[in-house]
Amino acid sequence: MLYGMFFIYPLIRGIGMSMTDWDGMGKATFVGLQNFIDFFHDARAIHDIKTTLIFALGSAVLLNVMGLCYALLMNSNFRGKSLARVIIYLPAIISPLIMGYIWFFLLQPGRGFLHYAFAQLGMTDLIGSWMSSYPSALLVLVLVNVWQFSGMTMIIYLAGLQSIPSEVSEAARIDGATNWQRFWRVSVPMLMPAIRINVVTNIIGSLSVFDVIMSLTEGGPGYATESLSIYIMRMCYGSRTGYSTAVAMILFFIILIPVLVSMRFTRQKN
Amino acid sequence: MKENKWGKALRILMIVAICAACLIPFYVLLVLSLNAPSRVFYEGSIFLPDFYWHNFIDAWNKSRIGTAMLNSAIITAGTLLVTIATGGLAGYAIARHATRYNKFVFGLLIGCMMIPGIINTVPLYVLMRQINAINTLWGMVCVCSALAMPSAVFIYATFIRALPKEMDEAAALDGCSPFSTFWRVIFPVIKPATASFVILNGFGIWNNYAQAVFFLQSRAKQNIPQALSVFFQQFAGAKWHLMAATAVIAIIPVVIVFLVFQKQFIQGLSDGALKG
Numbered sequence: 001m002l003y004g005m006f007f008i009y010p011l012i013r014g015i016g017m018s019m020t021d022w023d024g025m026g027k028a029t030f031v032g033l034q035n036f037i038d039f040f041h042d043a044r045a046i047h048d049i050k051t052t053l054i055f056a057l058g059s060a061v062l063l064n065v066m067g068l069c070y071a072l073l074m075n076s077n078f079r080g081k082s083l084a085r086v087i088i089y090l091p092a093i094i095s096p097l098i099m100g101y102i103w104f105f106l107l108q109p110g111r112g113f114l115h116y117a118f119a120q121l122g123m124t125d126l127i128g129s130w131m132s133s134y135p136s137a138l139l140v141l142v143l144v145n146v147w148q149f150s151g152m153t154m155i156i157y158l159a160g161l162q163s164i165p166s167e168v169s170e171a172a173r174i175d176g177a178t179n180w181q182r183f184w185r186v187s188v189p190m191l192m193p194a195i196r197i198n199v200v201t202n203i204i205g206s207l208s209v210f211d212v213i214m215s216l217t218e219g220g221p222g223y224a225t226e227s228l229s230i231y232i233m234r235m236c237y238g239s240r241t242g243y244s245t246a247v248a249m250i251l252f253f254i255i256l257i258p259v260l261v262s263m264r265f266t267r268q269k270n
Numbered sequence: 271m272k273e274n275k276w277g278k279a280l281r282i283l284m285i286v287a288i289c290a291a292c293l294i295p296f297y298v299l300l301v302l303s304l305n306a307p308s309r310v311f312y313e314g315s316i317f318l319p320d321f322y323w324h325n326f327i328d329a330w331n332k333s334r335i336g337t338a339m340l341n342s343a344i345i346t347a348g349t350l351l352v353t354i355a356t357g358g359l360a361g362y363a364i365a366r367h368a369t370r371y372n373k374f375v376f377g378l379l380i381g382c383m384m385i386p387g388i389i390n391t392v393p394l395y396v397l398m399r400q401i402n403a404i405n406t407l408w409g410m411v412c413v414c415s416a417l418a419m420p421s422a423v424f425i426y427a428t429f430i431r432a433l434p435k436e437m438d439e440a441a442a443l444d445g446c447s448p449f450s451t452f453w454r455v456i457f458p459v460i461k462p463a464t465a466s467f468v469i470l471n472g473f474g475i476w477n478n479y480a481q482a483v484f485f486l487q488s489r490a491k492q493n494i495p496q497a498l499s500v501f502f503q504q505f506a507g508a509k510w511h512l513m514a515a516t517a518v519i520a521i522i523p524v525v526i527v528f529l530v531f532q533k534q535f536i537q538g539l540s541d542g543a544l545k546g
Binding site: 070073074076078082084085086087088089090091093094095096097098101102103105106113147151152155156158159200204205207208210211214215229232233236241244245248249251252255256259 | 278281282284285288289291292293295296298299302384385386387388389390391392393395396473476477479480483484494495498499502510513514517520521524525528529532533536539540
């Protein structure tokens with residue numbers, strides 16, 4: 001009941017609203033697919049799709065690669081292992097919004113921590129205004145996101161690695177498999193459930209990214225790093241309620257397609 | 271597998287480097303929050319603060335972070351209670367009675383797990399305004415509960431399926447209704463499910479910003495991320511010591527909860543995630 005009222009109902013209502021020119025107050029008129037046509041004629045919207053996709057692709061790939069590397073590094077016994085695990089996971093529990101602000105303190109051109117650190121180390125070449133030009137600002141956002149959530153993917157991969165019985169990889173070694181072969185032929189297929197959950201959650205999370213961009217760049221410079229979720233919010237406050245729900249429907253499909261594809265892909269291999 | 275000495279040293283070195291990379295931003299934040307207002311950014315030493323504790327008192331008074339913390343706590347506790355109560359019962363029904371209707375509801379919930387909240391936020395805003403739920407904590411609890419519901423039903427259904435049916439039958443013989451069977455017999459046994467659910471969703475609810483931005487705009491009702499973003503926008507780049515001190519206050523509760531429960535936390539995360 002509750003779920004129906006606060007999730008399903010708005011979802012269905014949204015489909016209807018996406019076809020009107022409602023401004024949130026007055027009367028809504030049916031405009032058919034006009035909102036969708038407007039969307040694809042809006043250069044800002046198209047750019048936002050591009051930003052969202054690049055951000056998501058970069059984040060999802062890097063998060064999984066880093067998470068898996070961390071997990072492989074951590075998958076042995078050494079002193080302080082649980083401490084290291086806690087430290088690496090720590091950033092993931094903090095609100096991405098607050099994380100964005102913390103990185104803002106580090107990255108501000110001319111006065112951020114990294115500026116001073118590089119200056120003191122004499123590496124002045126590395127100093128730049130990372131946040132004020134488009135490709136580098138997007139790169140920074142991806143890296144901050146990856147930095148924050150690698151710990152999360154790591155924990156899941158680590159659980160996956162530990163569920164592989166040691167006899168299996170032992171047997172492969174006796175059969176003469178090299179480390180590399182053992183990794184690809186034995187570990188990766190047995191990690192499929194972990195890969196699947198990580199890839200799917202990362203795709204969903206990064207395609208609907210909102211918090212970290214709001215605090216780190218506010219979508220700037222200009223609208224260069226604005227994601228679709230932020231666009232939806234701004235259109236809603238800009239009294240284009242009908243239009244913003246249309247954008248939400250488009251975002252829904254942008255998320256649905258890669259999720260279904262990656263689920264199919266990881267299932268077949270299993 | 272035996273590893274040679276250098277391999278092991280290299281491994282440890284890399285892990286130390288990763289840990290350092292994870293901690294440095296927190297350290298920088300701490301340094302900033304302890305700098306005297308007169309100090310400009312990182313002038314002088316970048317690693318040693320002035321230990322100007324007064325920042326925290328200032329930040330606390332000016333940022334209304336206290337109210338926000340209380341609001342966040344109410345929202346998180348309320349949401350967890352509602353979802354555990356309803357999601358637990360729903361998961362029980364779905365796990366025990368494989369009727370067509372239950373299968374349909376379960377499939378629907380799992381499908382909706384894939385949909386992030388932002389998709390339906392705008393129509394939801396309209397609904398919330400009609401029922402006067404904007405800027406109310408109970409409204410926010412409803413929204414967050416709806417967002418966390420699929421996860422709750424899914425986790426409970428998976429855990430309950432693994433329990434023997436004889437437990438229910440024995441309880442029924444003793445005269446328990448299905449309702450009291452769940453609360454008296456099943457629920458105490460599946461504490462790990464509850465732990466897993468709380469861990470997977472608790473922080474997300476506490477940190478929620480994408481929904482708070484829409485539904486909690488009044489200053490008296492804002493939650494932590496919302497309060498922080500309003501406070502930061504006020505200063506727009508100046509007074510870093512106060513901004514940093516507020517951020518430190520804001521993250522202290524989560525960090526403490528995490529450190530206290532870290533064992534259960536990592537266990538619950540591994541359990542919950544891999545069952546999916």
